[in-house]
Amino acid sequence: MFAKLLIANRGEIAVRIIHACHAMGIAAVVVYSEADRRALHVRMADEALPIGPAPAPESYLRIEAIIEAALRAGAQAIHPGYGFLSERAAFSRACRDAGLAFVGPPPEAIEALGDKIAARRLALATGVPVAPGYHGADQSDETLLREATRIGYPLLIKASAGGGGRGMRIVTNADELMPALESARREARAAFGDDTVFLEKLIARPRHIEVQFLADAYGNAVHLFERECSIQRRYQKIVEESPSPALTPKQREMIGEAAVRLARAAGYVNAGTAEFLYDETDGSFAFLEVNARLQVEHPVTEAVTGVDLVQLQIAIAGGARLPFRQEDVQQRGHAIEVRLCAEDPVTFLPAGGRLTRFDLPDDIRCDSGFETGDEVTLYYDSLLAKLIVHADDRSVAIAKLRTALDACTVEGVTTNLPLLRAIAAHPAFAAGETTTDFLTTHQVAARLPAPAPLPDEVVLAAAIADVLALPFGRAAARDPWSALGPWRLLRADMPLRYRDGERERCVRVTECASEWRVEIDGTTCTVGVLATHPDHLIVRTTDGRIERFGIARDGAGLRVEWQGKRFYLSHATLDVEHLGVRGHSHSRAGLEAPMPGTIVRILVNEGDRVAAHQPLVVLEAMKMEHIVAAPHDGIILRLPYAVGALVAKGATLVEMEEG
Template sequence: MFDKILIANRGEIACRVIRTCRALGIRTVAVYSEADADAQHVRQADEAYCIGGPRPQESYLRGDAILDVALRSGAQAIHPGYGFLSENADFADAVEAAGLVFIGPPAASMRKMGSKAGAKELMQAAGVPVVPGYTGEDQSPELLHREADRIGYPLMIKAAHGGGGKGMRIVRTSGEFLPNLESCQREARNAFGRDRVLLERYIEKPRHIEIQVFADRHGNTIHVFERECSAQRRYQKVLEESPSPFLTPGLRRAMGDAAVQAARAIDYVNAGTVEFIVGQDGGFYFMEINTRLQVEHPVTELVTGQDLVEWQLRVASGEPLPMAQDALGQQGHAIEVRLYAEDPDAGFLPGSGRLERLRLPVGMDGVRVDSGVVEGDTVTIFYDPMIAKLIVYGADRRQALARLRAALARCEIAGPKSNIEFLERLARHPAVVGGTIDTGYLDRHLDEFLSTTGDDAKLFVAVVVARLISAERGAWMCNSASNDPTSPWATPDGWRVGAPAVSRMAVTHRGERIVLRAGGHGGRYRVEHAGRMHEVEGARIEDGALSLRLDGEAMRVAVGGERGYWSVHDGERRLALAAAPLHDEHQGGAEGGTDRVVAPMPGRIVVTRVQPGDAVGAGQEVMVIEAMKMELSLKAPREGVVAEVRGAAGDFVEADAALVLLEVVS
């Protein structure tokens, strides 16, 4: 076993590896970018070294800098985590050439999976089921069209190189083929530098099942059962579980055997994942092999009781696999979701900023939290905006879903927007509860999972009451410490001559600033919302729950928050408010919303399309910024003339910064 390893990654996966290493008595070395100087993986590792600037190209993708740190620190091996250089065959070769151990598969195995077309041909030769299609080198449009007609429709055109959902088109008729082919090739050429495509029969309403495989250098290859990842949005997984509610015992055995066969076909070593697409009839077909540890590996760990990172370390150090196939089994049910700083109601726009409040269900029965941030940390614009992985375990699927809903209800995030409400609706949706969701369901029915504009007046009033009680308690504590706590002027009872005090209060709700009237004391309050005054009686907070009678109707909600942030949860819905200045310093300013283009989030300017004096039309692109590994197009809000451009290519900008100003129309 190793004495010291370097972790060439960041975030929760780096923290995860550090945790296992610490349990095994292995010292850890972290690398970090300038943006991650205060990150949790830096604080938790035994040693840490800065390797460059905040952008991945300047740090985590610099294999030479990582190798230099490994050699200087005396590390014997490098764990790549997932993402960045984890599937980079050249980096794996460089690690081995430096006399260190790459904790992952051989570079040769990675290269065999580098091309979707080559991988499919290899699997087909090894007897692994593949989707009927065409993977040939002849890419003439005429031949591709003939092959498409032979394969039959619906059909998928897919870029042979790359991933992430780019360069993919679904074609349903022969007449649609050539325009979709041109579009797919153009996107593949721009994204990956190569426009080769492959054709596959499109499986309607498929399930996505992946099999965890492991192999050692002693000739042993096994599978560690399946994970179902059918809940997806634009080919990105949003919920994973094990065991799959779809598989029969026979189908599970057949897919496990096929996954082992696939791993052996490329001489695989260490942890990997064989991904299959499964039709409604149970027919399954090879998709790809991810030559690394997967982000959703914790669900496999919970149902098998094994530490897969420890397995990685033992196999990389030359030991045989810790267990044989027949010794492994599944017990119970596990589900994973990921909390992201993103706004589902704005097209899942990634977010960033300081985590002003972060409450996660750590220590809750049957709940595991893997996170790389704590309250007060910043979700930066440079990397994936994941806040934490929430993994739940139950004796069966029903209990696991119940624990997932309970765990999500306990989460509180203030600062950047998050996808908590989206995940809560997902965990209650009939397609998830019934185990019937397919890979395209979310894209077809996304509106069923997004925020609704239903009546949340009761929750709104409850949050305001929680704030009033909190303020009242603070006043009592302050006055009890005064020189004369018995003075009537030191009693915060809201009394005044003529009538109870009702004062103005400002809050923000889902980004909107709201001014309302509220007041009262001792459990009796009056709150005006949407033009109606609500009467509250018997309000009391005990054991984290607010009970009250609202307009004569009793209700009870979980309550949380402090320091200007309050939230309530009624068991199904949540609502949060943040304190806001009573006076809106932005109101009435010279730069109205129709006269400026603002940055929707912190980022780096990629290109400016206009200069002062240019005439622009409504919707015309005026600037492009890069944030969270994606480009955002900023467009003119109306027709007009550019008065000012604030920033140039390469500049970093803050959220809500005015970047392009139009001349004010008199």
């Protein structure tokens, strides 16, 4: 067995592999980017080596840097985790060439199955049914348009090297094909370095069923039953369970055998997952793809089989045989996993920030790469933690899940916790009605509780900071006027407006001798500013209380920390009359960054005349793209940022004049 293993990943999966290594008596080495130098996986590892700047292409996707780090550390093996380089045949081959064991399949198997187009061809050759589609080598726009017409709409564009929903688009008609194709290729190229795509007929309201399999280097292969992963957003799973509430024992046996047949045909070694769509209307299966790596949801299988998949991965990579036969593997009870992510629970837009409080239940399994005080960066995936429950039957497992979610407390970063709670409480989930359109069919977002309004104290602090034009936080190190943008023009008697969810808060601040008169939505109070610092503001309220507010500028808004909680306030549209600006008001609706991220494409130029709904800027964060479109016809006045710029939430991406 290996004495030292390098983990070519980060976050939750790196922590999971560290635990497995230590349980096996193996020293764990990790690599880290500049953004992760204080991350949990770095703190937990026996050794940590830097590999480059924050962007993944300059760090976690650099094969030569990772191989060099492994050799320098004296590691004998590399575990790729999931994502990043885990399904790159070139990485598996580079490890082999360097004399390092790759904890995953050989490059030949990755090429046969990890590429989704090659996997579809192999499935057809081995008698595994696939959905109608096109997976040819000709990637020209003309060919794809012709094949899309042959397949019929609606259909899916999928990245051949993709995973996690990246590079995937639904197309409902021919007019949507070219824009969707361009977007899918761009996202796939950025995420995987390969923009090859294929087309697939869209199956209405299917279930997403996948089968975990293991194979050793001696020809032995088994499946470890199925997981149902139908509840998804943006084609990414958020709830997984085993066994599927929909399958019969006969169907379970049939789909498991199909997965093993594929693995054997590809000469597969190590852990992999075969994914299928199940149509309940006729009981048919259609092969989707093989994930030639460990899956995010592997704890579900571990819970119902009692098998440690990561330890088995490492053992197989070290030359061990499978320690059991197919008849030795059994499903016991029911397991459910949910993914706690840093994202808006309604829009699914990613979120970042510092976790001021991160409390997970201690009576169930929780896999996480974060602790209280850690920074959630927008360079990588939004996953914060996985909560896994296991019980004798599904109803008890759901009850445990609800209790576990209620015990979670996350502050400082927006998460999908309200959505997970709503799913767990939904009667359709309890009934096992879990098709891939679950969230939209059952309008789960409509069941989410309305967020609490911002406290008046927080709005007050933000208004005083704006009126004083204080260069808080990072802006203190720069020119405060350029940092504040148009807010440097504020006068103490002008109204300020802040967005509070769907509401707008109106504030008027007036200086009165040594105090400030603050009117918030018609209610007036008097405060005294006792002190201002680079990162906080101290005020005395009317009743004599002294309050401290941490404040940092964040694009076009402010982050305010008060009484242990973090709040974000974005500015509503300026009242141009108070700024002495003549002419028309420039509507900015929809032209601000809905999330922090990187500008990956600008589709217009200053001076261009654009139509309503025309795409203007493409923003990327946590591996997902968001298109900022024109809210109305108009003329582009200014494009403040260039391609590659990292922008904050609320930053103005486009200034345009209506008409």
